[in-house]
Amino acid sequence: MFCRNCGNQVDDRAIACPKCGVNPRAGFSFCQNCGKPTPGNAVICTSCGVALSRGGSDPRASNKIVAGICGILLGSLGVHKFILGYTIAGIIMLLVSLVGGFVTCGAGWGVMHIIGMIEGIIYLTKSDEEFVQTYVINKREWF
Numbered sequence: 001m002f003c004r005n006c007g008n009q010v011d012d013r014a015i016a017c018p019k020c021g022v023n024p025r026a027g028f029s030f031c032q033n034c035g036k037p038t039p040g041n042a043v044i045c046t047s048c049g050v051a052l053s054r055g056g057s058d059p060r061a062s063n064k065i066v067a068g069i070c071g072i073l074l075g076s077l078g079v080h081k082f083i084l085g086y087t088i089a090g091i092i093m094l095l096v097s098l099v100g101g102f103v104t105c106g107a108g109w110g111v112m113h114i115i116g117m118i119e120g121i122i123y124l125t126k127s128d129e130e131f132v133q134t135y136v137i138n139k140r141e142w143f
Ligand SMILES: [Zn+2]
Pocket: 003, 004, 005, 006, 007, 008, 017, 018, 019, 020, 021, 022, 024
């Protein structure tokens, strides 16, 4: 078989690729059967038609839990937006909370906190695949 991370040919029973050192079934870049490059979210190899092995969770979903928890606890500060790389959306939340919250005697803060909580819960209820598709590939900034 081939390493899904680097495309190097490895022994079928190998638990770590001798070239790149990771689990050869856990990568997302190459087909384990023919060694051709595959798109990260592909389920089936377009070159040889085999089902691509999924030995581990998608590394791009690693922010999901942290972003979800930060959204629920610190949603009004937009921390979860910064974690996902949505800097502008994060700044908007922060400004509405701080400046808007000051002008509206806390109402802006409360609204942003509720939005953050809802977004955090949405992140946590998504599967890794859905999370990557929605927030890493499509970069949906709100909900
Ligand atoms: Zn490798």
